[in-house]
Amino acid sequence: MRDVYVVGIGITSFTRLDYPLAEIAAYPALQAMQDAGLDKVDHVYVANMGGGRVSNQTALGSAVVDHLCLWPVGAETIENGPASGASAIKTGAMAIASGMMDTVLVTGAERMNEVNSLEATDFVATLAHPMAERIYGVTLPALAGMFTRLYMERYGVTSRHLAMVAIKNHANACLNQFAHVQNKISMDGILDGKDASHNNPVIADPLRFFDICPVSDGGAAVILASAEVAKKLGKPLVKLAGFGQATDTHAVHEREDPTALTAVRLAADKAFKMAKLKPADVDVAELHDAFTILEIAESEEVGFFEKGKGHLALERGETALNGKLPINTSGGLKARGHAVGATGIAQAHEIVLQLRGDAKKRQVKDAKVGFTCNFGGFGNNVVCLAMVRE
């Protein structure tokens, strides 16, 4: 198996974008090609979830190749719900590792502003179990609300811990010009003050408005290459040293322990094993905080902290930008935004920036090892990536 390197990156603002979906995918792709110094690639993978239903654009892979004038390279769309982005990176990495391709463009895009937020949430809920969950009106926030309540009951996590995640990630996003939500929030404003319940209403009890990520439009891209190509291009060498994926039952209630995110644990294990790394080696991580509770739970399942102790590490500031292990330096889904199909690639984008030393005001000092967790479904399809600066 051959080594895989990330040689180019690109990203759009995560916000409201009034461009066709294929353009939102093409824009960061061009940036990434320029960044890599490549004019063409051997293959294209495009990550997206809502093209067919929300944007009336199926076969997005072909549409993106057309925008980029990259004919006749092969291309396809990778749809794996909110984990589409990292799934596409993993697929691209396998193409390079196998020796079939030397350069692969992986770009992801979503355009959710075509529908209002309730319709968007209902669309995302189509990934829930159709008979056992969705028919009841269960949405992703509802699943997260039930998960959070059990987590609180069992491990002593409180609304204050959840708010700390939001406050931290909003502060990080203020240092990221591409983030969707660039405003500082405070404990007083969202939990303690007299206007808190107005500013931060309950959405899926116990989850409040600021516990839930925004629905964003956006795109992100990476170029993957073989070692031989990467060394010729002369960019700082960031190796995609490990990737892992795991699945779990479709219906959340069917899991033996509904507070366990088993697929996160297994995907992370695989990624670390492949990279010959341990969780303790990681300098900076992007975890899929679609809901604040998920940053805490994932930080435990991937092995950074003991199960049930993640909120204590957060409390001690270990996951803050100046902490021992900064998590979601981009602002995370919570504040950088969640452009569903692009999210896993935006996570990788952030890690590459950090490992190259190009993250400016939010740079983690001497970051050499980075990690991402892209969480699909409600934890039923998870892809983790481990990256190393050489």
Added chain:
Amino acid sequence: MNKQILGYKCKKCGHVQYPYHSRCKKCGHTEWRGFDIVFDTAPLPQDGKLLTFTHLYALPPDFEAVTVSFGIVELSDGHRITGQLKIEAPKIGMKVQGKVELVRQEGYTKHWGLVFYSAA
């Protein structure tokens, strides 16, 4: 007749699963009858205890209610199920009794499912 939620019973090992999987989750068996996959069916009990719950205030657009409560219930035979709750102040661990009711109407499609009430 009272409507019920059915579990799917493996023709080989007798394990009852809910929701439906195309083969037995426990022993991996698939029973073919021609081109059809067949299971025996067995109604699930409707009483149990509440494992967790939420009150959702941002509902899919086809709902008219301001809020709907959902919960995961551990049924008296050990199966778990997700359903709606009609309980004023639910508590984890409380005893609940379910009833199959109309839970959602999307356009002309009606969905029936379990709604749980307090059994205390």
